Amino acid sequence: xxxxxRRLIGWEGFLFVVLILVMIVNTGRAPAYLSLSNxxxxxxxxxxxxxxxxxxxxxxxxxxxxxxVASVMGLAACLIAVLFESGVPMPLAILAAxxxxxxxxxxxxxxxxxxxxxxxxxxLAGMIGYRGVARILIEDRSIGxxxxxxxxxxxxxxxxxxxxxLILFATLFVLALVILQFSGVGRLIYVIGNNxxxxxxxxxxxxxxxxxxxxxxxLIAAMAGVLLAARLGAVRGNTAEGFExxxxxxVLLGGVSIFGGVGNLVGVGLAILVVLNLRNGMSLLNVTGNxxxxxxxxxxILSVLLPNLTQMARERLQRRTAQRKEVQIxxxxxxxx
Amino acid sequence: xxxxxxxxxxxxxxxxxxxxLIAAALLIFGWxxxxxxxxxxxxxxxxxxxxxxxxxxxxxxxxxxxxxxLSVGSIVGFTAYFVGSQLAANNAMxxxxxxxxAAAVGGAMGLVNGLIVAYGRVPAIITTLGTLxxxxxxxxxxxxxxxxxVDSLPAWVVELSRQTxxxxxxxxxxxxxxxxxxxxxxxxxxxxxxxxxxxxYAIGSNPDAARFAGLPAQRMVLTAFTLCGMLAGLAGFLFxxxxxxxxxxxxxxIELESVAAVVVGxxxxxxxxxxxxxxxxxxxxxxxxxxxxxxxxxISEFWRGALLGLLILLAVASxxxxxxxxxxxxxxxxxxxxxR
Numbered sequence: 285x286x287x288x289x290r291r292l293i294g295w296e297g298f299l300f301v302v303l304i305l306v307m308i309v310n311t312g313r314a315p316a317y318l319s320l321s322n323x324x325x326x327x328x329x330x331x332x333x334x335x336x337x338x339x340x341x342x343x344x345x346x347x348x349x350x351x352x353v354a355s356v357m358g359l360a361a362c363l364i365a366v367l368f369e370s371g372v373p374m375p376l377a378i379l380a381a382x383x384x385x386x387x388x389x390x391x392x393x394x395x396x397x398x399x400x401x402x403x404x405x406x407x408l409a410g411m412i413g414y415r416g417v418a419r420i421l422i423e424d425r426s427i428g429x430x431x432x433x434x435x436x437x438x439x440x441x442x443x444x445x446x447x448x449x450l451i452l453f454a455t456l457f458v459l460a461l462v463i464l465q466f467s468g469v470g471r472l473i474y475v476i477g478n479n480x481x482x483x484x485x486x487x488x489x490x491x492x493x494x495x496x497x498x499x500x501x502x503l504i505a506a507m508a509g510v511l512l513a514a515r516l517g518a519v520r521g522n523t524a525e526g527f528e529x530x531x532x533x534x535v536l537l538g539g540v541s542i543f544g545g546v547g548n549l550v551g552v553g554l555a556i557l558v559v560l561n562l563r564n565g566m567s568l569l570n571v572t573g574n575x576x577x578x579x580x581x582x583x584x585i586l587s588v589l590l591p592n593l594t595q596m597a598r599e600r601l602q603r604r605t606a607q608r609k610e611v612q613i614x615x616x617x618x619x620x621x
Numbered sequence: 622x623x624x625x626x627x628x629x630x631x632x633x634x635x636x637x638x639x640x641x642l643i644a645a646a647l648l649i650f651g652w653x654x655x656x657x658x659x660x661x662x663x664x665x666x667x668x669x670x671x672x673x674x675x676x677x678x679x680x681x682x683x684x685x686x687x688x689x690x691l692s693v694g695s696i697v698g699f700t701a702y703f704v705g706s707q708l709a710a711n712n713a714m715x716x717x718x719x720x721x722x723a724a725a726v727g728g729a730m731g732l733v734n735g736l737i738v739a740y741g742r743v744p745a746i747i748t749t750l751g752t753l754x755x756x757x758x759x760x761x762x763x764x765x766x767x768x769x770x771v772d773s774l775p776a777w778v779v780e781l782s783r784q785t786x787x788x789x790x791x792x793x794x795x796x797x798x799x800x801x802x803x804x805x806x807x808x809x810x811x812x813x814x815x816x817x818x819x820x821x822y823a824i825g826s827n828p829d830a831a832r833f834a835g836l837p838a839q840r841m842v843l844t845a846f847t848l849c850g851m852l853a854g855l856a857g858f859l860f861x862x863x864x865x866x867x868x869x870x871x872x873x874x875i876e877l878e879s880v881a882a883v884v885v886g887x888x889x890x891x892x893x894x895x896x897x898x899x900x901x902x903x904x905x906x907x908x909x910x911x912x913x914x915x916x917x918x919x920i921s922e923f924w925r926g927a928l929l930g931l932l933i934l935l936a937v938a939s940x941x942x943x944x945x946x947x948x949x950x951x952x953x954x955x956x957x958x959x960x961r
Binding site: 404406408414420521529582596 | 689737742743744746747748750751752753754755757758759761762877880881890891921923924925926927928929931933934937938941942
């Protein structure tokens with residue numbers, strides 16, 4: 285337990301050092317980097333992804349994965365656009381998008397929690413299927429021209445210099461932190477992620493909790509889709525396509541184990557900061573988008589590979605010292621007998 | 622009474638049920654849609670199944686070991702572009718050299734995946750999600766916004782997708798499909814009858830037991846990923862032959878199509894069961910239903926994604942439910958049910 289705790293602190297410490305390094309390099313490259321407006325802008329550009337990363341942490345800690353979030357985001361955005369286009373008032377359209385998100389999440393969750401299908405397969409189907417529904421709705425058009433209050437919510441500052449999405453993210457982060465790290469429900473999510481069978485035998489309603497996590501994932505993804513529509517001001521069939529890579533990367537980089545039960549939101553928060561600042565720094569250096577994605581991909585692999593390699597090296601070292609001790613004992617035995 | 626039960630396992634009924642499903646779909650579509658059972662439909666399906674099927678063979682090998690390879694789409698795109706640009710620069714390059722180049726490039730990419738997964742102990746989904754982005758990045762940088770065009774390629778490459786080896790009635794048998802069928806036959810044999818194949822199943826169905834039994838699990842996983850990369854490389858060559866015009870986005874989404882084919886084809890995502898023949902039938906069924914339903918219901922191409930998603934879910938669900946039911950039936954007949 286203590287060793288585990290130390291390893292976690294170690295990982296977060298490592299992320300913190302990386303973050304400071306990235307920030308120092310960025311500041312050296314561009315003095316404007318540390319300005320409040322650039323810092324807000326840096327959040328603003330990926331705000332939808334990092335909001336979904338929060339709920340993805342719940343899903344992965346719970347021992348599952350949700351590959352369909354980006355498609356749910358796209359579906360919510362397309363639904364709003366199509367409803368708005370056909371004359372539905374904007375608040376109603378937003379409500380419909382959020383309900384659609386809940387439905388998608390519940391659909392995923394029912395198959396995973398109550399039928400017992402692997403979440404990888406179910407949400408892969410969801411990823412293709414929900415994107416497909418979005419395409420049925422919007423076909424190959426691009427819909428924009430939203431009311432100005434709606435796009436202003438996505439683009440303009442709401443409270444002081446902070447836009448709505450950033451305030452939402454901060455609120456959700458605190459909320460998620462309290463639920464996952466300090467509440468009974470949070471403990472249960474960890475227990476299920478660690479060992480679902482044990483959780484079930486100790487009387488935890490595992491399926492209901494799993495379903496709840498997937499519903500939350502769908503709802504938050506839909507909300508992020510609404511924010512994305514507001515920020516971009518126009519929606520297409522491929523809106524938010526491929527976002528799942530960035531979202532999952534942030535969570536795993538934060539020290540959350542893909543096998544569930546390990547990791548916490550502080551780590552994920554730090555990982556989010558690292559990824560955002562790294563991307564911002566690369567943009568300042570005129571590195572193109574696809575190279576940025578490639579670098580994030582490398583970061584994803586390294587974030588698991590490096591700790592593994594150090595652990596393997598440590599194990600090998602321990603084995604060698606143990607062998608040396610055995611040899612010593614063997615040579616000592618004849619003397620004692 | 623129990624002899625047929627002992628001889629046939631529930632898992633072996635998968636291919637049979639797929640064939641039945643395909644036959645039913647063919648009958649229904651043939652009856653409902655005018656001119657559906659024509660050579661044109663067959664050729665169109667065969668051309669796209671050839672590419673996805675080739676990738677699905679490799680994906681099967683990887684999924685059998687309880688892993689997954691999401692980078693295959695990027696590997697297909699990279700090899701298609703790389704081999705295409707090499708052929709464009711050097712028109713004298715022969716077919717064997719081009720195919721070997723495609724397999725080597727793909728194999729090298731698969732080897733990297735395998736090393737990270739098997740020896741770095743990084744989960745396959747993380748590794749290949751990362752290399753999906755990395756290989757695509759390599760391609761975009763290498764392509765530098767240029768395009769491989771049909772005109773720049775030697776004539777024999779483009780001919781591959783039009784040539785008819787022989788025809789049965791109106792059904793033309795093209796080299797692309799033959800290549801994929803040959804690969805299916807080879808790997809069906811390898812998985813069923815060689816030590817390597819049987820060990821692959823052993824590792825997937827119980828990794829711990831396989832390790833305790835002394836199987837070289839790491840080396841096997843590495844080999845599976847390398848072969849998967851090679852097959853994706855070959856698929857990249859088929860992609861080049863089929864389309865001729867290759868841009869930096871080539872092959873995007875094939876990873877999902879191959880996983881879908883494998884899952885619909887009855888390969889268990891928890892490893893240990895399934896065949897490459899099943900994966901090919903899965904790819905065929907998906908394409909058949911895609912083409913047929915779109916024409917039957919008179920709906921637009923935009924419905925494709927939603928239908929495909931639903932199909933995968935149904936396949937996984939029915940697989941789990943039916944297999945569980947069959948196993949219970951098998952056990953119930955043969956002996957007393959120990960579970961209850």
